[in-house]
Each structure stands twice: as C-alpha cells, then as structure tokens.
Amino acid sequence: MIWKLLLLSLILVAVALIGIAIKMFVKKGGEFKKSCGSIDPETGERIGCTCGAADGSTSCENKPAG
Helix, strand or coil, rough: HHHHHHHHHHHHHHHHHHHHHHHHHHHHHHCCCCCEECCCCCCCCCEECCCCCCCCCCCCCCCCCC
C-alpha cells in the first residue's frame, strides 16, 4: 500500500516538473513573470508587490547581490 502511494506521488511530481520544463522551453525567452501578492489581515484586501521604488513606478530593476 505504501509503495503505491509513493509511486503515485513520484508520478505526480514528475508530471508537474515536466509541465514546468515544457512551459519554460516553449515560452519565448524562457522567462517567467514575477507575481506576488498577499492579503492585508486588517481589511482582507489584496496587496500587490512593491520593490521600494521611490517614484511609485511598477517597474523594478533586478540588481545582482554583491
């Protein structure tokens, strides 16, 4: 019984990884858009991501750590 569950779990993980790989290779540039959000516990409204840009723009630069 435990072997059947383990095998089923491995198959599902493999299918998920194959799906991610196909999306990465098929999509132009192989890039995934960043998306995030959370819910404000006080109001229950969605809060978007911010990068701390002072001008209020929605575009953020990725800078290498160093």
